[in-house]
Every structure is written in C-alpha cells, then in structure tokens.
C-alpha cells in the first residue's frame with residue numbers, strides 16, 4: 001500500500017528564501033548576458049572579425065566557462081529550492097550564506113583572471129594551474145582556485161540543507177527518491193516528482209563538489225609548496241567526475257520547474273509513477289560513473305573503465321529524458337494549453353534537453369570519440385542542452401514567478417516572437433559548433449584557419465540574436481521583480 005503525497009499544507013519558500021531566490025535569479029540573468037558577450041567576442045575572434053591577443057582569448061574562455069557553470073549551479077539550486085520548499089521546511093538563511101560565498105568567489109575569480117592573467121580554463125586540470133609558462137603567476141592560480149572553492153562551498157551548503165529537509169520530511173534520501181515505493185514496501189510514501197529530482201540532484205551534486213574540492217585543495221597546496229605533487233591521471237578523473245556531474249545536475253535541478261509549472265498550464269496532474277522513479281534511480285547511479293567518456297583518449301586509463309563509460313553513456317540519459325519528454329508531450333497534447341513566455345520556454349527546454357543529448361551520445365562512442373572529442377562537436381552538444389535546455393528552464397521559471405504572460409510589444413514587435421526567435425537562433429548557433437566539429441575544427445583554439453571561419457562567423461551572428469533575446473527576457477524580469485516582491489511580502 002502506497003500513499004501519493006500532495007503539497008497540501010506545505011509552505012513554499014519562506015520570506016528570506018523568496019527574496020534570495022529573486023536576488024539569485026537577477027544575478028544569474030545579468031551574469032548570463034555578460035558571459036554571452038564574452039562568448040560572442042570569442043566566436044568573432046575565431047571568425048577573424050575581431051583581433052584579440054591569444055592570452056586574452058584564454059582569459060575569456062576561462063571566465064565564460066567558469067561563469068556559465070557557476071550561474072547554471074546558482075540558477076539550478078534557486079529553482080529547485082523554490083519548488084522543493086513546497087513540500088518541506090528549509091531554512092532560507094542558507095541561501096543568504098550561499099549568495100555571499102558566491103559573490104566573494106566571483107570577485108576572486110574575476111581578479112585572478114583579468115588582473116592576474118589566469119587562463120587555465122574552468123577545468124583547472126592539474127598541474128596546468130602551476131605551470132603557465134610565465135603567462136600567469138602561482139598567486140593568480142591560487143586566487144582563482146580559492147574563488148572556485150568558495151562558490152562550490154556555497155552550493156554545497158544549499159544541497160546539505162535541502163538534503164536535511166528531505167531526510168526529516170520523507171525519512172531519508174532513498175525515500176525521497178521513491179525507492180521504498182518502487183520496491184513495493186508497506187506504507188511507502190510516493191514522493192512528488194520535484195522531491196525525486198531534488199533528492200537525486202542533492203546526492204550527485206554533494207558528491208561532485210566534495211570530489212572537486214579535494215582536488216582544488218590539493219592544487220592549492222601544490223601552488224604553495226611546488227614539491228608537493230599528486231597523480232595527474234587520478235586528478236583528471238576526479239575533476240571530470242566533478243565537472244561532468246555538476247553541469248548535468250544543473251538540468252536535473254531546473255527540470256523541477258517543468259514538473260511543477262506545465263501541469264498548472266494544462267490543468268492536468270502529472271503524478272509520480274513507478275516508471276518515473278525507476279528512471280530517476282537509474283540516472284542517479286549512472287550519472288556518477290559515466291564521466292570516463294571524457295577520458296576515452298587517455299591511453300593510460302584501464303579498458304574496463306572506457307567500456308563502462310561508453311555503455312553507460314548510452315543508457316544514462318535516456319530513462320529520465322524519455323519519461324520527462326513523453327510526459328511533457330502527453331501533458332500538453334490536446335490540453336488547450338495557453339502558450340506564453342513561461343510555457344513556451346519550458347516546452348522548448350524539454351526539446352533542447354532531449355535533442356542535445358543525441359550528439360553527446362554519438363561523442364561517447366569510442367571510435368567516434370577518438371576523432372571528435374577535441375573538436376567543436378563537444379561544445380556543440382553541451383551548448384545544445386544548456387542554451388536550449390537548462391537556460392530556458394530558468395528563464396521559464398523567471399517569467400512564471402513574476403506572473404509575466406508575455407503580453408505587449410518591444411518596439412513594434414510582439415513579445416510573443418521572442419521565444420521562437422531565441423529557439424531558431426539558438427539552434428543555428430549550436431549547429432555551427434556541430435558542423436565545425438564534424439569538419440574537424442579543434443575546440444579551444446584562439447586562432448582558426450580561413451576555411452573554418454564560415455562556421456565561426458555564422459555562429460557569431462546567431463549568438464548576437466540569441467543574446468539580444470536573452471537581454472529582453474532578463475530586462476523584463478528585472479523590471480517586474482520589485483512589483484512581484486512587493487505583492488508577495
């Protein structure tokens with residue numbers, strides 16, 4: 001006998017959390033625009049439309065990667081907190097601590113990059129931070145890594161508080177994931193979809209951040225005491241465990257917006273089922289062990305790890321994506337849904353997530369990977385599900401939270417056009433990365449050959465359109481925010 005939980009009598013974010021979520025999303029919106037600008041500058045430089053020196057290109061690459069991953073995590077935990085707190089009590093003051101750790105971390109990171117010249121990319125691959133060939137100092141690498149650590153600790157605090165809430169309300173993380181219900185245990189509670197997704201995100205993000213923090217701390221010691229060394233292959237494994245898991249987890253966090261908002265629009269319930277719980281169970285385990293698909297080119301890795309990475313990369317994403325994708329389509333089909341900014345962006349996000357995984361799975365195939373992994377194919381796949389999947393989930397939540405129906409015009413153009421234009425330009429942008437990759441254009445090269453530039457130039461044009469749309473989305477959100485906060489006080 002199982003009982004389906006509802007959110008009757010639940011609280012939603014407390015007043016402190018409501019303000020912090022709004023503040024976080026305002027920061028996410030503004031940082032997103034700034035990082036997009038750095039992205040455009042890189043694409044224009046690769047396309048020969050802009051001359052910047054190579055060191056500056058790698059500083060842009062570092063700030064863009066770090067900033068985008070950081071804002072994805074901040075946006076992810078904010079959206080997840082908002083919906084999870086409808087089912088349990090969590091202390092909003094943790095979001096205040098996270099906010100300040102994030103800001104201090106960002107200041108250190110910006111100073112290390114633009115003042116200290118650090119350009120070793122957000123993947124801080126040991127021992128690169130310490131051996132810059134004279135381009136940046138050990139001090140710059142130190143402050144960069146310390147900044148990253150502070151941002152990570154802030155996100156970790158949020159995950160621990162959400163984990164505490166799940167344990168006290170649902171009796172444990174396994175119950176939050178719905179395992180007792182899945183295995184037919186007596187009196188098992190059926191957790192809401194949001195709690196299943198939150199439990200999974202909390203588990204995998206906590207483990208990922210702890211792994212990343214260990215390597216960062218060791219790297220900090222290495223920067224202070226250069227004779228202290230550790231195994232670079234081990235470090236690479238842990239770093240990719242951290243990086244791959246955390247950026248994936250941001251989508252699992254923000255999908256809580258899809259699970260919560262789409263049913264409101266369609267007036268249809270979207271209940272938790274055993275297939276849903278089983279899919280999330282599979283992904284919880286697999287997302288933690290598939291990271292070696294980033295190391296398929298490292299000949300020193302054991303063969304079993306590579307084979308496992310390939311097979312599990314095929315199976316990891318599909319269960320959750322399929323239950324979410326089919327669920328969303330079934331929910332919307334003939335529902336008479338009202339299409340506006342929030343519903344449009346959320347539906348786009350499900351498409352972006354599902355479609356973006358296809359090139360990822362192709363890249364995880366060993367024979368393809370050994371040719372494609374260091375090409376623009378890889379930024380092609382992750383920009384696909386981040387730009388057209390994760391970011392629209394956050395933007396959709398922004399519009400929903402400020403009750404913005406997307407009415408009115410910008411100049412003479414109806415606001416309703418903004419989502420389709422963002423979608424088409426976004427598709428164009430990621431297609432240029434994928435085409436570049438399919439034609440063997442290497443990734444992370446500041447300077448491109450003339451025959452590659454056509455992809456870069458089209459990408460720059462599409463990116464400018466995407467950024468213009470994103471600017472309008474964010475400005476609209478910021479303009480409505482004070483009224484929304486005053487109304488909910």
Ligand code: HEM
Pocket residue numbers: 035036037038039040042043061062064065066068069072121122123379383386387391442443444445463464466467
């Ligand atoms: C207008 C939108 C965007 C533009 C123009 C853009 C542009 C770029 C460019 C040019 C690169 C370097 C590609 C190379 O290896 O040569 C890059 C890398 C990257 N981008 Fe974006 N991007 C955009 C949006 C995003 C979004 C929304 C995210 C995540 C939320 C993101 C995350 C990343 C990451 C993690 C990297 C890898 C950095 C590295 O290789 O160290 N980008 N982007």
